[in-house]
Amino acid sequence: MLAIVCPGQGAQKPGFLAPWLEVAGVRDSLVAMSEASGVDLIHHGTESDAETIRDTAVAQPLLVAAGIIALDPLVGAAGSGAGPQADLLAGHSVGEITAAALSGVLRREDAMRLVAVRSRAMAAAAAAEPTSMAAVVGGTREEVLTAIQEHGLTPANINSAAQVVAAGAKERIDALSAAPPAKARVIPLQVAGAFHTSYMAPARQELEALVAQLTASDPHPQCPLVSNAAGEVVTEGGRYLELIVNQVAAPVDWEACMRVFADRGVTGILEVAPAGTLTGLAKRELKGVALMNLNTPEDLDAAGGFIREHGSAVDRVDAVDHDEEN
Known part of the structure; x- marks a missing residue:
């Protein structure tokens, strides 16, 4: 198959x-x-x-x-x-x-x-306004999604059990990066905007x-x-x-x-x-x-x-x- x-x-x-x-x-x-x-x-x-x-x-x-x-x-x-x-x-x-x-x-x-x-x-x-995306790697799914929501962001890509990509306003991505969920890393992505939102x-x-x-x-x-x-x-x-x-x-x-x-x-x-x-x-x-x-x-x-x-x-x-x- x-x-x-x-x-x-x-x-x-x-x-x-x-x-x-x-x-x-x-x-x-x-x-x-x-x-x-x-x-x-x-x-x-x-x-x-x-x-x-x-x-x-x-x-x-x-x-x-x-x-x-x-x-x-x-x-x-x-x-x-x-x-x-x-x-x-x-x-x-x-x-x-x-x-x-x-x-x-x-x-x-x-x-x-x-x-x-x-x-x-x-x-x-x-290009209409400054937005971005960041991969959240690790942590537990529930805590990761909660953190994304609390920062006013969207889970734009659910790539695997260990990786969710958050998207939204750039300052909110920066805030998530500064305060990642427990046992997770936040990796800013080099993209032009908040795709899939x-x-x-x-x-x-x-x-x-x-x-x-x-x-x-x-x-x-x-x-x-x-x-x-x-x-x-x-x-x-x-x-x-x-x-x-x-x-x-x-x-x-x-x-x-x-x-x-x-x-x-x-x-x-x-x-x-x-x-x-x-x-x-x-x-x-x-x-x-x-x-x-x-x-x-x-x-x-x-x-x-x-x-x-x-x-x-x-x-x-x-x-x-x-x-x-x-």
């Missing part, structure tokens, strides 16, 4: 797309996705520095494009997406757009249009207007999407669009997504580039589940073997192909 997961903002690194340009077809794909998003993905993914790609309007399109080009050599750029290869697909925050593109729920051009509007709208909302309401309105112009397909029947919205298992394209609009101003519950993986008997988790964040959380939360990071073309052979080993959907696809040949 295979889950393919897609990282969120903060996972990007300077030059991380450079190795992929050596793979056949990747440059053309990046050019097309650059046109759709209005962002020069090749330049920013190979030459821009860390500060430049920290910009929300740059980082988010880069991340979606990276996940697409990383998996393309394994599932086929012109094929039916990762659905037949995996049993579940999920993404953290903006990674949900990557997952939708990989599954075929969104055409990749529409996915890039969506992430372009999302990223610019979120950046604009963040009510501060992002203007961005939500912009997304509503765009989504009305998009058409979403249903996920592959054997590979639903697992949503950040309390781990809801999404089997309809229309429902995906509703959730992705709400998501910008609502908490990301990645812990709930991991519970779905456990409940469904996932044996392997493959994280697409730039990988490591979500497999790191799974390493602590999902003991015994095999993990694979697909970061560079050098990982492709191992990733292909990992998919064949854990993707029960592959057996179904092979069986269909065999029947068609006969």
